[in-house]
Amino acid sequence: TRIRFIDLFAGxxxxxxxxxxxxxxxxxxxxxxxxxxxxxxxNFNEIPHGDITEIDESNIxxxxxxxxxFPCQAFSNAGLRKGFDDTRGTLFFEIQRILAVKKPxxxxxxxxxxxxxxxxxxxxxxILKVLRGENTKLPGSLSISDEARxxxxxxxxxxxxxxxxxSHQFGVPQNRQRIYIVGFDRNYFGKPICRKS
Numbered sequence: 001t002r003i004r005f006i007d008l009f010a011g012x013x014x015x016x017x018x019x020x021x022x023x024x025x026x027x028x029x030x031x032x033x034x035x036x037x038x039x040x041x042x043n044f045n046e047i048p049h050g051d052i053t054e055i056d057e058s059n060i061x062x063x064x065x066x067x068x069x070f071p072c073q074a075f076s077n078a079g080l081r082k083g084f085d086d087t088r089g090t091l092f093f094e095i096q097r098i099l100a101v102k103k104p105x106x107x108x109x110x111x112x113x114x115x116x117x118x119x120x121x122x123x124x125x126x127i128l129k130v131l132r133g134e135n136t137k138l139p140g141s142l143s144i145s146d147e148a149r150x151x152x153x154x155x156x157x158x159x160x161x162x163x164x165x166x167s168h169q170f171g172v173p174q175n176r177q178r179i180y181i182v183g184f185d186r187n188y189f190g191k192p193i194c195r196k197s
Contacts, residue, residue, distance in 0.1 A: 006063045
């Protein structure tokens with residue numbers, strides 16, 4: 001059986017490529033940038049769906065793996081580093097909304113390395129707690145959709161870990177550092193898979 005995956009905040013499809021190469025099947029993609037959409041269509045012969053905040057979970061097919069390179073400007077040195085006070089920073093909660101409803105077995109999230117130290121590590125800690133289903137206090141002023149806010153009441157149950165990886169470690173002649181967060185469904189796998197659960 002082929003692994004079915006979805007590609008959120010897809011850009012031009014960089015995260016999708018290795019999974020296509022492994023024979024996995026992309027059943028849904030989402031992107032809002034018109035230039036990225038054109039390139040994605042050229043790369044994969046399909047047009048991604050639009051704004052994820054406007055897509056009902058029922059319109060997303062069942063899948064085993066969720067991929068998401070969620071927007072990094074809110075955490076990056078190149079941005080204002082407002083974190084969850086930036087609406088782009090709160091788009092992580094749209095991922096949580098989809099995980100809560102569709103319950104894929106695995107996820108892989110990608111962002112800039114600065115996410116690890118943003119707000120003295122508290123932003124990443126909040127993200128990991130949400131993914132693990134641990135109690136966490138979120139700002140009352142959090143600007144998220146009503147659907148995402150409702151989904152926060154459904155506790156996730158993933159084992160999670162993260163690493164900052166550099167592209168030159170994998171033979172690419174550049175120093176592009178990114179944080180990767182992986183998760184595995186505790187109910188499905190039955191025993192810890194990640195070092196940090």
